[in-house]
């Protein structure tokens with residue numbers, strides 16, 4: 001399932017990325033962009049009622065709370081409940097994370113992580129951020145479970 005999230009849905013976009021979904025997001029798309037995304041197979045997520053008459057693949061999001069928004073998307077598409085797919089994507093850039101090349105390690109990774117998380121460190125090819133299973137990720141996992149995912 002691939003999406004394009006309209007402005008006002010930044011938090012939803014990030015949580016969908018946490019769950020491993022491909023979600024384009026920027027503040028403000030014009031209708032031409034949305035038509036193009038739709039023709040490319042993306043589902044447009046928007047809170048704009050005015051889009052409801054347009055000929056695009058649209059999920060009109062009613063709630064302004066992120067948990068309810070996720071449930072709205074889930075009720076139409078069926079989101080990934082599978083935790084193995086979670087955390088496979090950069091939350092900022094939407095790129096799939098890659099196994100970190102040992103040559104590129106060093107700056108940006110604390111020493112204890114370097115030694116304890118070998119083989120579990122991933123890197124975003126776009127922004128260069130490193131990701132590894134840690135307390136931040138655990139908190140997000142717990143949040144998703146609490147929300148019923």
Ligand SMILES: [Zn+2]
Nearest residue numbers: 090093124127
């Ligand atoms: Zn990134």
